[in-house]
Amino acid sequence: MIRVIDLFKEFTDKAVLHNISLEIDKGVIFGLLGPNGAGKTTLIKTLCGILKASSGDISIDGESIENAKPSFGYVAQHFGQYEELSVWENILFYAKMYSVKDIKRLKYLMERYGLEAYKSTLAGKLSGGYQRRLALVCALVHNPKVLFLDEPTAGIDPITRKLLWDDFYTLALEGKTLFVTTHYMEEAQRCNQLAFLASGKLLVQGTPEGIKESIEGVELYSVKIDYNPELISAFAKFQGVALVNQFGDQLRLLLTQKLIVDSIEQEIKKYTDERLLKATISLEDVFIYLTQEFAE
Numbered sequence: 001m002i003r004v005i006d007l008f009k010e011f012t013d014k015a016v017l018h019n020i021s022l023e024i025d026k027g028v029i030f031g032l033l034g035p036n037g038a039g040k041t042t043l044i045k046t047l048c049g050i051l052k053a054s055s056g057d058i059s060i061d062g063e064s065i066e067n068a069k070p071s072f073g074y075v076a077q078h079f080g081q082y083e084e085l086s087v088w089e090n091i092l093f094y095a096k097m098y099s100v101k102d103i104k105r106l107k108y109l110m111e112r113y114g115l116e117a118y119k120s121t122l123a124g125k126l127s128g129g130y131q132r133r134l135a136l137v138c139a140l141v142h143n144p145k146v147l148f149l150d151e152p153t154a155g156i157d158p159i160t161r162k163l164l165w166d167d168f169y170t171l172a173l174e175g176k177t178l179f180v181t182t183h184y185m186e187e188a189q190r191c192n193q194l195a196f197l198a199s200g201k202l203l204v205q206g207t208p209e210g211i212k213e214s215i216e217g218v219e220l221y222s223v224k225i226d227y228n229p230e231l232i233s234a235f236a237k238f239q240g241v242a243l244v245n246q247f248g249d250q251l252r253l254l255l256t257q258k259l260i261v262d263s264i265e266q267e268i269k270k271y272t273d274e275r276l277l278k279a280t281i282s283l284e285d286v287f288i289y290l291t292q293e294f295a296e
Contacts, residue, residue: 001026001146001177002047007056009039009046009200016042017200019056024193026145029168029178031191035291039200040181041077044150047179048074061145070098072146073139077154077181079131083124087115087134090123091141098142109137113167129160136164147171149180153187165190185284196287198294204286212281215289218242221261222252222279225272234267243289252279254289 002024009017016039024030034040045051047058049065060068081090091106100106110116113133118126123134132152139147149168153161165187168178172192180191188194188208195205204211225231227246235244240257241264253264253276265276 001028001061002030002179003057003059004047005057007043007046007058008054009042009051010054015200017046018202020197020202022195022202022205024177024179026177027172027175028192029172029180029190030193030195031188032179032181032195032197033183033188033287034181034197035294037199038197038291038294040197041150042200043197044074044148044179044181048072048148050074068146070142071144072148073142073144074148075132075135075139075150075152077150079123079135081123081131081134081138084122086120086122087126088119090134091137094138095141100141105143106141109140113137129156132156132160132164136167144176146177146179149178151181151183153182153184161187185282185287188283188287196290198291203290208283212283212286215281215286218254218256218281218289219258220252220254220279220281220285221264221276222250223268223272223276224249224274225251225268228271231267231271235264238263238267243285243292245285245288247284252285254281254285 002022004020004022007017007020020043032040032043042051046053049069058065061071082093085093091110095106110119113136115133115137118130123131126134153164172178182188191208193206194208194211196203204214206214226249232244232246235241235253238260240255240260241253242256243254245252255261268276
């Protein structure tokens, strides 16, 4: 459904996307994660044709971006609807852009996303969650095959986020392909396919479980202990410690050398009687491990 080959993008001689290649099938929820400035929004805008690629090939449903525009919808990172227009006026405006005259469909979408009670409310007066719902409705008026969603749940409450993700699954079951950028590991775990992006480079891609299993030559250990900057600083200097990550009352250590486990345990005994235990690598562990060098 979405095919990207060696996509390269630069701004005034500065490369921001480095030869990105992706293959995303129909009905898949594809998640793109990366630190701030990684190039996520640039990539999604390039795939939508808002920005022009410097080189490479992009096709959506077998068509060029220009020919495929009627086949996809786009929800921007920041609210992009007209704040001075009402909810219904915004929906009618976007319907007219796509020559959609089926009023029953528009009313169905408004009902599906719980916007009936806000039909006459100015878009700028809506809460963040309802603005996201309106943006989604406007992107769906022409029943697109592909949805590009740039951080669609940023800044909204957990309940609304959960409701939107339930709907994303429904849209995927209806055969739509969803391309989602996010900062949330919980959302990343919900995706069918994932890719990590840092400094415009694609680091890894696959299923969430496949990505966790792709990290070779490392083992994760954890110990129950409150945050202790002195201990964390000490471990950061240990050769063979690839990652030190405090997660609640758990200190998680990604090790590249088994021989240093005894040394780690000896250091821990200075602060607690809790035992160092082998643990399962999480998606967050993998993400921080792969992107930490780009954050420095």
